[in-house]
Structure formats: C-alpha cells, structure tokens
Amino acid sequence: MSRILVVDDERNVLTSFQHLLGKKGHEVLTAKSGEQALSLLGSNSPDLILMDIRMAGLSGLETFRQAKAIVPKVPVIMMTAYGTTDTAIEAMKLGAFEYTLKPFDIPKLTALIERALAMGQLMRTPVTYGAADADARAQRIIGKSSKMIEVYKLIGQVAPSNVTVLIRGESGTGKELVARAIYHHSQRAERPFIAVNCAAIPETLLESELFGYEKGAFTGAVARKPGKFEQASGGTILLDEVGDMSPSTQAKVLRVLQEGTCERLGGHETIRVDVRLLAATNQDLEALIRDRRFREDLYYRLHVVTITVPSLRERKEDIPLLAEYFLKRYSRELQKSGMRLSPEALERLSAYEWPGNVRELENCIKQAMVLGQGDVLMPEHLRLGQSSAVQLRSAPESLNAVRELARQHLEQAPGSAHQHLIEQVEAQLILEALMQTQGNLAQAAKLLGITRPTLREKISKYRIQRRVHLNQREG
Ligand SMILES: Nc1ncnc2c1ncn2[C@@H]1O[C@H](COP(=O)(O)OP(=O)(O)OP(=O)(O)O)[C@@H](O)[C@H]1O
Ligand SMILES: [Mg+2]
Numbered sequence: 001m002s003r004i005l006v007v008d009d010e011r012n013v014l015t016s017f018q019h020l021l022g023k024k025g026h027e028v029l030t031a032k033s034g035e036q037a038l039s040l041l042g043s044n045s046p047d048l049i050l051m052d053i054r055m056a057g058l059s060g061l062e063t064f065r066q067a068k069a070i071v072p073k074v075p076v077i078m079m080t081a082y083g084t085t086d087t088a089i090e091a092m093k094l095g096a097f098e099y100t101l102k103p104f105d106i107p108k109l110t111a112l113i114e115r116a117l118a119m120g121q122l123m124r125t126p127v128t129y130g131a132a133d134a135d136a137r138a139q140r141i142i143g144k145s146s147k148m149i150e151v152y153k154l155i156g157q158v159a160p161s162n163v164t165v166l167i168r169g170e171s172g173t174g175k176e177l178v179a180r181a182i183y184h185h186s187q188r189a190e191r192p193f194i195a196v197n198c199a200a201i202p203e204t205l206l207e208s209e210l211f212g213y214e215k216g217a218f219t220g221a222v223a224r225k226p227g228k229f230e231q232a233s234g235g236t237i238l239l240d241e242v243g244d245m246s247p248s249t250q251a252k253v254l255r256v257l258q259e260g261t262c263e264r265l266g267g268h269e270t271i272r273v274d275v276r277l278l279a280a281t282n283q284d285l286e287a288l289i290r291d292r293r294f295r296e297d298l299y300y301r302l303h304v305v306t307i308t309v310p311s312l313r314e315r316k317e318d319i320p321l322l323a324e325y326f327l328k329r330y331s332r333e334l335q336k337s338g339m340r341l342s343p344e345a346l347e348r349l350s351a352y353e354w355p356g357n358v359r360e361l362e363n364c365i366k367q368a369m370v371l372g373q374g375d376v377l378m379p380e381h382l383r384l385g386q387s388s389a390v391q392l393r394s395a396p397e398s399l400n401a402v403r404e405l406a407r408q409h410l411e412q413a414p415g416s417a418h419q420h421l422i423e424q425v426e427a428q429l430i431l432e433a434l435m436q437t438q439g440n441l442a443q444a445a446k447l448l449g450i451t452r453p454t455l456r457e458k459i460s461k462y463r464i465q466r467r468v469h470l471n472q473r474e475g
Helices: 011-023 034-043 060-070 085-093 106-124 146-158 175-184 203-211 247-259 285-290 296-302 312-333 343-351 357-371 387-412 417-436 441-448 452-461
Strands: 003-007 027-031 048-052 076-081 098-102 127-129 139-141 165-168 193-197 236-240 276-281 305-308
Touching: 003 011, 003 034, 011 027, 011 106, 027 034, 034 060, 048 060, 048 106, 060 076, 060 085, 076 085, 076 106, 085 098, 098 106, 106 193, 106 387, 127 175, 139 146, 139 175, 146 175, 146 305, 146 312, 165 175, 175 193, 175 236, 175 276, 193 203, 193 387, 203 247, 247 276, 247 296, 285 296, 312 343, 312 357, 343 357, 387 417, 417 441, 417 452, 441 452
Parallel strands: 003 027, 003 048, 048 076, 076 098, 127 139, 165 276, 165 305, 193 236, 236 276
Antiparallel strands: none
C-alpha cells in the first residue's frame, strides 16, 4: 500500500482518484490547491504526488517547485489538458516523473502510477552493506568475503565523486544493487536515480527513451517529450545491459560523456545534460569490440573505474549468510517465520555451483520455504541444478523485458498494441524453435505445441527466412 497525494482544484477529479486508487489499496490524500498541498507536505510524506497544472492560486508548476524542496525524492506526475503540455514539459525538465493528459486513459494512468511508485521506492530505499543494519527498510548487500569487502571499498571510493563507473559481473551477482549503493552514497543521493535496461527496450525506441523527441519526429510523436538524460538532470543514470545498445545510441551516449550535451530526436536544440553515468553489463565487452558491435572509444569512457562483482561460486563462504538473510526476508512475505536450514541442506547449498548466482539462491530459498513443511528445511526441499535453475536465473529479467515491451507498445502503438506485441513475440518464439531444431518443422512444431500446417502458416506470415533455418530434409 502506498500513500498518494492528489492535488487538483476540481472536486470530482479528487473523488475519482480516491475511488480509483482506493480500490487498488492505496491511501489517498487530497488537496484542492497548491497551498493546501504544501502545508500537507509539511507533516505527511506521500510516496507519489499527482498534480494538476492549472489551478487557481499557486500554479501546478510553482507548487511542484516548492514541493521538490520539501520532499525531493517523491515522484510527481503532472496532469494537464490536451494542448497545454508546455508547462508539463517544463516540469519534467525540472525533474517531474511524467505528465499525463486529461481526459485520463485509466489503464495507461494506472500503469504510469505503478511505475512512478516503483521508481520512488528505488530512490528512497537505501542500500547498505557491511555490518548489521539499524534501518529495517534498507536493502542490504550481503557478504563478508574478502572479494565483497573489496567491492564495498571500491563503492566507498567512487561514490562521492562524479566518475563514470562500469559494473561488471555474471547475471544475478548484484550489479544493480551495487549501482544503487553508489547512488545512495553519492552527493547526488537527493537527486533522481533512473535505471534504463537497454536490453528490455526495443532498439528503435531506446534512443527516443534516452534522448527524448520533438513533436513530429516520427509517427506517434504527438508532443515533445524530454528523454531520460534530461529528466535525470543533476542525478544519476544507470545504463543496464549497456552492451545491447545500437551503434547510433552508443555514439550519442559517447557525446553525452565527452561534451555533456545531446539533442532530442528530430530537434536541433543542443541540450546540456548534467548526469552521472553508471553502466552495467554481464557481457564480454572486449569481444563485442572485436566484433565491431561496441565502440572502443565509448568503452574507454565507461571503464574509467570498473567494479567487478564476484560470482557466488567465487565467494562460497557467503552462502550461509545469504541463505539466512533470504530466510528472514521471506518469512514475513510468506508468513512462515522461524524456518531454518538443516545442516545437510546448508551443505548442499555450499557444494552447488550457482550459475544464476545470488538471484538463483534467492529463488531457491524462496521456493524451499513454499515447499517445506515444518520448521526445518531439508535437502529434498531444495531444487538445485535442474532446468529450473536456468529458468529462475532469467525469469525476473525477461519478465521485466516483457513488461517494458508492453509499456512501449501501449505508448507507441495505441489502438494496435495487442496485435503488434503478440506478433513480435510470436515471431521470436518461432524463430527460436526453428533454430533449436535446425529448421526441422516436425520437431519445431512439437516443441511449440502447434501443428505443422499452423507452423508453416506462421513462417510465411512472418516471412521467416527458411533458407537459413530449414535443413533440406523437411519441406
Ligand atoms: N550481495 C547481495 N545481497 C543481497 N541480495 C543480493 C545480493 N546480490 C544480489 N542480490 C539479490 O539478487 C537479485 C539479483 O540482483 P541484481 O538484479 O542486482 O543482479 P544483476 O547482477 O543486475 O543481474 P543481471 O545481470 O541478471 O541483471 C536481486 O533480488 C538482489 O536483491
Ligand atoms: Mg541487472
């Protein structure tokens, strides 16, 4: 449950929000003027503010400015009528999270609210490490191994400066946590933190997401939109999965790093950006450079300082600590307190290689807590190494990717989002099945659980190159 402040001088807008958000289990505070909102903020800290732009008395923009001084980390969504987006854009440049147009598109608005809440949560939840922690709300980076202590030291060294940091490590090792720890310990901790997953956003959209666009830059660009770099002004951007950027996006990011400027898509105005860049990847960037898929000059700019997060198998002594931590963390969520690991179970955990690293361990413990009966978890409650390991390792990331894709389609292809997204995903699925079976239609159809004629139909629908994927045996 979150606490959301709605500011609007129209009473019926306030009651609609009370109804809509109340149904979702949120607590709703209302203010019918900017003045009232500001006085409320003196004693109440909401998790999100929805603010009308045009109000009698203090304007939405002015209220936003003053609110930012009181609650700097609370995301603000500006609400405005068609045709009056300029002020909303102004607010976004000053660090508002987003603007939304009236009349509201409820599903879109609800998704936007959830995203804003999630971002606010990330910005406010401190990340700490090392010794026992007084702040129960904090998220901790767990580990006392010498390899992790090296990581903490590096975080401490780089956090206060504005230096660009490249965070490397296998999937699930905690790279994002490290990025957030750097942010929370930096001088920019009171400014925005925006994480962009370059792998989750389709290549064609990533650029407009990062740099924004002018009205008319492409079909669907109905109004100007500031990009993440502009929005994160004064703050920190994490470019996650940085190895997945297209060459043209790489060139633009390089320019931001070299000159501190960028341009919106379809625009000529040079925008000064003041952001601290953090980048993360689990890819072999050096190999990407050899294949000419990653710019060497950008690579040198990014890895001014590199933090390599060790894999879990390199720091096995941390496994018991991490297991304890997840047991405790999930006992509340799953309402199973007092669970412990049997010595045999702990031994199994310590002997395992953890290809999915901490994320896999976290999922393993969670799953065991669900499966286990009684207070003591036995080895048979642990699902190790089966195919589930691979699935579990990729599940959260790919879910995020799908969610991001869905969001993009809703935004960029209103009216045909469903068809577009489903087709895009279906084509990938079929391609993958054909690759895995070297183009054997019968096997691919079986894998997919569809008939061969249906598969043929889809291959021709999506114009999948049969030459490449079909071997000669099957037609
Ligand atoms: N040292 C740690 N202490 C506590 N939790 C951790 C630690 N490392 C990772 N986790 C948890 O494991 C999960 C994966 O971490 P994170 O998303 O930071 O990994 P990642 O390296 O970014 O992975 P990917 O490359 O797949 O994006 C998260 O739920 C995170 O909270
Ligand atoms: Mg990550």
